[in-house]
Amino acid sequence: MEITNVTEYDAIAKAKLPKMVYDYYASGAEDQWTLQENRNAFARILFRPRILIDVNKIDMATTVLGFKISMPIMVAPTAFQKMAHPDGEYATARAASAAGTIMTLSSWATSSVEEVASTGPGIRFFQLYVYKNRKVVEQLVRRAEKAGFKAIALTVDTPRLGRRESDIKNRFTLPPNLTLKNFEGLDLGKMDEANDSGLASYVAGQIDRTLSWKDIQWLQTITNMPILVKGVLTGEDARIAIQAGAAGIIVSNHGARQLDYVPATISALEEVVKATQGRVPVFLDGGVRRGTDVFKALALGASGIFIGRPVVFALAAEGEAGVKKVLQMLRDEFELTMALSGCRSLSEITRNHIVTEWDTPRHLPRL
């Protein structure tokens, strides 16, 4: 049966992957309330489509940090992609480039920055955790910069790893044949093996719990790459991020894998957008499965979105072809949504094209 939306890859991946692997990708933290809410919140935002506008030509192109891409749909960093498919990050990189969009490589990738770069031209960002050992951080950042990566997506919501209970029950460990390729040859100090989830025993234990805003300054001293702060959920932190030199903000709750019971990213987006007052672009990841979701994020002020699980499940199901199909389906759905809403370019997408649960009903006196 023909696959007609990205969510359908979920069940295929579940059937194909070992339980431990599927659970690793699929699960959220603790009660997984936010995991469900990341989806539910999109469904509570409705469209106000405008009719009888010539939508023959729809232009979805945009620029992110100066880089022109075909559509505001980018690939989020997801770890250990060779756990999903032998081609791993190679396949994702090829598919992203073929789709003319940006791929973000996880610093816990099972392919190195060089290997990913070797797949051919493409705009790639490097997701970074800051480890206690700043030397390691410097080498990682320099290595990515050298391999042609164009920006750092700095994960700031993980001073400690969230509790994914299936990882604990499954005693998750990286399959022996795989390794964190970007750390090969780096001195990471003693791996703390004692942590309850196998993953933590590798690298998570080395994440620097003292990370604070001053480290953003430091990071800008060791690279020219612009820094996207990934994991912002409040207006206050958006303002601080801008003062700290962030080139952009990714509204993210880490795929609902860190603190459970945080709002859906789409619900947190408008507060962050209003706080930035246009000074830096705001992006979003978390729960995007439909072209309609992409449109809603842009209507609330996002400049683009990143998708995580749909890429991994499609990778597991059909390798590079699967990732390509996911990007193509979202592209087609987003184009159709723009056409049916009466928007010919991203700049024509406005807040008036949607209505949210926190808007005052239109035909009521506005406060």
Next chain:
Amino acid sequence: MEITNVTEYDAIAKAKLPKMVYDYYASGAEDQWTLQENRNAFARILFRPRILIDVNKIDMATTVLGFKISMPIMVAPTAFQKMAHPDGEYATARAASAAGTIMTLSSWATSSVEEVASTGPGIRFFQLYVYKNRKVVEQLVRRAEKAGFKAIALTVDTPRLGRRESDIKNRFTLPPNLTLKNFEGLDLGKMDEANDSGLASYVAGQIDRTLSWKDIQWLQTITNMPILVKGVLTGEDARIAIQAGAAGIIVSNHGARQLDYVPATISALEEVVKATQGRVPVFLDGGVRRGTDVFKALALGASGIFIGRPVVFALAAEGEAGVKKVLQMLRDEFELTMALSGCRSLSEITRNHIVTEWDTPRHLPRL
């Protein structure tokens, strides 16, 4: 077991029709959220019935665009009715006339305007898509006018066909023995066969994506028939439609088959009614299954409603008799609702007879 409400024809149609056909009629776009919401939204609107009013005689008659009809319940355009039942649009036309109400013939009907007119006297509207080839449009409109059709229902929410995923999975195509009778003899240019859903390969591909408000002006130059703009969901577009010469507006989301996550039509209605300020009549289609639904639409300012799926499913189940029964049941239920609410005529139905979720609770200080 006796059929006691229109929804019960759904299951009968499902059992009788081939899956591809039933799915075509039943499905909404993408996640089918709006399809469900078109129903749910009615249930969130409650009555404020007035008692001890002499309701011995209930008059449901009304006029639409000057045409007197027995009740404000009309038949919406649904395509390919011979796919539901051999008699197809003939049966629907006869039933609508017998009920003294208006039938809207789909321009994708499997019976021509002449054939429908031949079933006997009746007030009929012609649903129109505007195709790239304006010659085709002119011939269609003139043909309908000649066959005695009284108005055009111009569909304006379909610059591109919505994604009904079951049609894609079922590779929907019009059964070979059927054809779009109103296009017989017209030159439609090369049919674009490559589109994913079989339907699109026929005519949908020829719909003019550049359609805009100026085309409404043009349409008025080639016909005297009043034009109802079908597919309005915002106050802004209602105002523009009036300026553009619309004789009336149909608040519609195309049976939830175009853009998913648009509001239920009953939720969008009041904003549109307020925007028209009584200058043109506003009608509604989408999710009407009960006499109580009809009353609620009228209480929110609609002059009448159109029903789509109930007609098609009843047609599939029992042909003309089924369509007659649907119109009769809705009539009886609507009459009972008027009686139990204390309204003897449509003009007595007021906004105070209902309460919606966006009204300020009655015993609270009004803002």
Next chain:
Amino acid sequence: MEITNVTEYDAIAKAKLPKMVYDYYASGAEDQWTLQENRNAFARILFRPRILIDVNKIDMATTVLGFKISMPIMVAPTAFQKMAHPDGEYATARAASAAGTIMTLSSWATSSVEEVASTGPGIRFFQLYVYKNRKVVEQLVRRAEKAGFKAIALTVDTPRLGRRESDIKNRFTLPPNLTLKNFEGLDLGKMDEANDSGLASYVAGQIDRTLSWKDIQWLQTITNMPILVKGVLTGEDARIAIQAGAAGIIVSNHGARQLDYVPATISALEEVVKATQGRVPVFLDGGVRRGTDVFKALALGASGIFIGRPVVFALAAEGEAGVKKVLQMLRDEFELTMALSGCRSLSEITRNHIVTEWDTPRHLPRL
């Protein structure tokens, strides 16, 4: 297994009674939305219990229209009780009197006013429909007055019978061995047998559809009994009822058997209470199953409540003993609710003892 709440009699009655009979008592109109909402709405009203108040003695006694009763829990009129149990209204009358409360006899009872009176002392009201044939009405009213009935509960929400679809499907008819005892010997004109539900063919067809407020005046000319207007759901009608001479108002939606999608009675209560401004007592029926429900109605301004289905189902399950147990259980639960809320008498139950969804949250600035 011991019965611990009134709802448990529902399943027992369902198992014992013929489907046609159980369906008659259990069903609501059309989609049965209000039937469910009559219950759900109670659950959205919460308590603000007050502590450390000496609740050793709880006094639930009250007076209704001057008649002292043991508790503000009375029996609503439900038709054809001999269809539920051979003892029918005899059993209900005895149980109500034993509980020291008021029984309302349905004018469609299978026992006459005299027979009910013969069961012994007790305060009883007579539910009345006004029929086209005013002679019949006069005889009924006089007969009740003579039999010692103390008030008329005039049903005003039934100009036409609501559509209970199971009655239509079951072709409901009163079992042949039973008859509407209060009509024996009265000339009711030609019974209109043609109506779809068997019931209608008896008497419903004779209900006067022209009933209006002037008939309340007329009714007061033929009896000294106070008139309770049963079926009010709006503030406007409460005010008119008082002007028309009503001695009291029963907020009722006829057990959700008339117009579907009217609010739950508990949701409509406060608007009606505010409209009466204390000039007449307001009562409620509809969905009361718990002592907590009784308290919530009183806290919203009701002087008492009537229960319908719990009595009929208990009657079906265990005859008089069942009805007694229902009244005792509700009494005990209501007493406990008063104790745990810190209220020693009905007058101590205030609006502050509950919070509803339409109240402004307490710790927010009050508009």
Next chain:
Amino acid sequence: MEITNVTEYDAIAKAKLPKMVYDYYASGAEDQWTLQENRNAFARILFRPRILIDVNKIDMATTVLGFKISMPIMVAPTAFQKMAHPDGEYATARAASAAGTIMTLSSWATSSVEEVASTGPGIRFFQLYVYKNRKVVEQLVRRAEKAGFKAIALTVDTPRLGRRESDIKNRFTLPPNLTLKNFEGLDLGKMDEANDSGLASYVAGQIDRTLSWKDIQWLQTITNMPILVKGVLTGEDARIAIQAGAAGIIVSNHGARQLDYVPATISALEEVVKATQGRVPVFLDGGVRRGTDVFKALALGASGIFIGRPVVFALAAEGEAGVKKVLQMLRDEFELTMALSGCRSLSEITRNHIVTEWDTPRHLPRL
């Protein structure tokens, strides 16, 4: 399979305990609506986590009534713990002390204050019902004080026992081998055996229904122990409690076992906190199952929380080790929640770290 959250002990206890015992611990009053709401309400409160704050060291220590404890997670009084496990209150006392936190012993414990004290050093409070026989109360209070208990948790929401319907159906009685150890040797007057639930026949029948605020004064004359008033749900009662000399308030609905349809404690908390204006500490019990729940209570102004059912179910499943694990899991989850929210100590947890359903949406004009 490894236990990864406290709720998982529920199913284990259910499998291990006799139905009557499990039902006693698990059930709430009547419809058990509040039992469910105590959980649901937590899920409607979301976090506003702050990022890039050095959370290397997290300090959860706090003082309660002057006593330093390791974390604001304490053990609530639950009756008859030897019914759950042979070690009963001994095990709970040891686990609480090992976790460096406070245990509250139920006055219906199956171990005496002396036996609990004998398990070793630890800060313990004594839960008290006031009985008609004030002599008994005095002896109980003095006995606890002598055994080193540090405060009284006076239960004020139980002038009468709530209706737990499974206890009635199960004819709950304390297993013959167990007894209320703190009453051994005391004269309790004639046990009223006639009460429907076996429990009531023991001691509940002796609870003083006349208890009122003046008894709080009296209680302070017979002990120096500070008095926590347990069972407050309104601002008004919080203010009165302070005037009456309460040293602290426990917002509680008795584990939803007294009056059904009271708000969840987490929903009632903020009103009580605002009413106390910081004059006394406010605590909460009811529905806490996650570290995230603890954080939300503190963010709404609680100084600490008590857990009941998780302790009893873990005790039933794994005795002292189970209780230890519950306290450890909640501790770890609460620490993680603080880290991921950017709070290094309890004082850094503020109202801005959460958003509730009754807050005005952030990007809307504040009233």
